Amino acid sequence: MSERTGWDRRLSVTADGKGLVGHAGAALLHKIADQVGLTEALGGLWPDGQGTTWRDRAHVLVSLAAAIVCGARSLLEAERLQAHQAALLGAAPSDSTTHRTLAGLEEPMLARIAKARAKVRRHVWQLLHLRPGGFPWLTVAGKRLRGWIVIDIDATIITSASDKSGAAVTFKKTYGFHPLACWCANTQESLAMLLRRGNAGSNTVADHVRVLSEALAQIPNSCQAKILIRIDGAGATHDLLTHLEALNTTRRTVRYLVGWTITEADEQAIARLPATAWTDSLDQDGDIQHGYHVAELTGLNQRLGWPDGMRLLVRRVRPSARHRKNLTALELKTGWKYSIIATNIGRMWGISGSHHPQWLDAMARAHAVVEDRVRAGKAMGLRNLPSQHWTVNSGWMLTANLGHDLDCWLRLLTLHDQDGLERAEPDTMRYRLYHLPARLATHARRRHLRIDRTWPWAQTFVLAWQRLTRLPALA
16 A cells, blocks of 8 residues: 555655647647648738737637647637747747737638638648548448548537627527538538527528538539538528539539428328338448338429429338437337438449439438537537637637648548547547647757657657658648
């Protein structure tokens, strides 16, 4: 017992250490922002300042983005977190300087930043095509979607503990905001995010069209030939589906999978389905999923006013205990719970069997990964908006998305062959790389950032830095 409790014998604690760098992983985030050209692209959006106290606005945004990725939840926390890296990255911007920077991000500036992000993203995607293994094409139910860029759209709730500009009662009876966002399922990047009032509608067509347009503008032209858009039931509106159909051109193919609210007419069509129409569904590995069935509903449910060629696919499962109290009369009678998806996919070029209802059902269910993106976004700055002002909160949301992209780019470009890190969660990255302590030493006019050699991922940190230094710069 004495050996276990005597670890602190002759131990003193002092606050006089020198050359120490806390959260050394921020160096990786700053490095990739500089290496892919994000810092320089943002720097060109503001005029050069004068005076010794002037802070470059691009540096302020990149520093805040890196701090958010490392766990900062407010402007003050960001300032104090950056103070840990002052010996390595220079003096940290104050929270008031950061606040003024975010307050200056009005709509015209946000549009200019979006163009700069698109330019940098085009360069990053070129690098992804050149890496070993190539671009991260998705695989769904055993089929590889080569050439297809998959966009997931979803809304979420950001609660607020105090009265803030734009905060309102949400449809979940909480109080806060209701942003709508688009993510690229291939790379996990946050393509676009629209801050909305808490009482904004779930199926507002104008908001969906706007955020989708901003997301498409982020995709390089060379990758826009084949786009797949996945939305939950909020996307099943006449105007939105008509808009998605109108996005098809001679040079671009747009396909969609959206949820569908079951009506009485749908249930009547389901009741007319013969037993032979139902087939076993597939899991995400392409294997048979026993106990789950899919059928084509298109021919039995003709509706006027919807896009030509739209298909309806119905899925049935045995209801769980929590679903039984909400079952309809048909579901109580048959003992199955039904859900429907709408799609304009007849066939996807280059993917055999892509017209089968079983495979399309698996593709629609893969939209559930968007919840991982929502969770990661909230873990990196979007769990709470730090200001009373709408413009500052919009700027914070944008900066959190910049940090989200930096995290994705670091993993995809430098950690793609490291087990468990290419698609790691924020907490995993913080534990293994971002929150590492280090010692900054100087020798022969060179600086050395030294990581503890016994840390299991020390060499992974070094490898990431070495690969970052070899990335070709943005022309």
